[in-house]
Amino acid sequence: MDVSSLPLTRLYMENLDVRVTAVGYNQVWTDWRELDYTPDYNKFYLICDGEGWLKIGDSEYHPAPGQWFLMPQGVKQSFSYTSGTRFTKYWCHFTARVGERNLFDLLQVPDFIDAKNDGEAARLFRDLFEYRSLSSISAPLLVKSAMLQLIAYYLEHAVAAQPTLSPAALTEPLQQVIAHIQSNYHRNLTIEELAEQAHLHPNYFIRVFKRQFGTSPIQYVNKKRLEETKLLLVTSNLLLSEIGDRVGISDISYLSRLFKASTGFSPTAYRVTFGSR
Structure with a gap:
């Protein structure tokens, strides 16, 4: 990352507000399919097993087990079951806002990272899933903490791809x-x-x-x-x-x-x- 952009990037991180709207771990159904829709929330998919198809913007993927995908808010997307073994995946829907803007409008990060040999990724999703089911007074804080850790993990492991501020943020x-x-x-x-x-x-x-x-x-x-x-x-x-x-x-x-x-x-x-x- 360009050092000159670090103060601005840190400001975004310090003022990040996250909200989790849905969490799950399951094998998709054979009718798992949606074409050319634009969600008003972000999605994380950690693929654990199986086959399927994703399209994020203009890029198409056939994710492999161990790949962790980001499907950003406001970007046209598609997904579908294919003829093979159905996907089993951890997933969550969330918003990540700095002021009134989506974090992933401000940062350029890759569509996916490889977490194949790292059990930490699955553990972070399990924590989020567990905290989401709690009824204690501290549960919302634990959910936010777990979501921030997921985002932090994704950004840290995207370093090899040089995540940067988006052109809009830079100009x-x-x-x-x-x-x-x-x-x-x-x-x-x-x-x-x-x-x-x-x-x-x-x-x-x-x-x-x-x-x-x-x-x-x-x-x-x-x-x-x-x-x-x-x-x-x-x-x-x-x-x-x-x-x-x-x-x-x-x-x-x-x-x-x-x-x-x-x-x-x-x-x-x-x-x-x-x-x-």
Whole structure:
């Protein structure tokens, strides 16, 4: 992945919201067939056994056992039983949104990965299946956690295929805003300055930024400042006032309140707890 796109990609990951709508493990029926439909959810298929046919966009596949397929929301798809042994597969339907956009509209990843010799993939699906059937108060949290682990596994194992930001994400003016924040977070950045980078009216810019990333521009700027504050607390002997000057928050009491609200520690306690000894 292009290093210059990493801050934008991390922002998407940090603000990802997932919802699981269906989960299963079964052998498909002989009438398993749907042609040229466009779902409003994403699908994962982990093929365990059998034969069949898939079409994702313009690409056709005859998946083999051990292959894990992603069928993204908003992409025309088809699938069908063939004359051989019917597919047995783990599957799930889910949404994965950053703001108002589907994650897989923002990232370019392959249609499938090979998990043939890795029992971890099947275990992750089993966990999701198990958590989905629970009635405990924590079940929704376990389901979300398991779904995030599935997505993380898929993305990590797609590294060999160099997953990247989609062309649409790369060409949007908001990428320029993220780059500007990364280079200038230590200054007194204003909404007007950031909006100018995107060539948008400030009020409209705030709405567009939040729809795209799931967080406000100022929240993102402060998050970047706090990340740098944490690093300087544990890697230097700088006074908090000096750190504040470096990260763009000269009001030390405000920096302390913001830091504690984010981490649960005062800056001093954080340094004592996590600093080198």
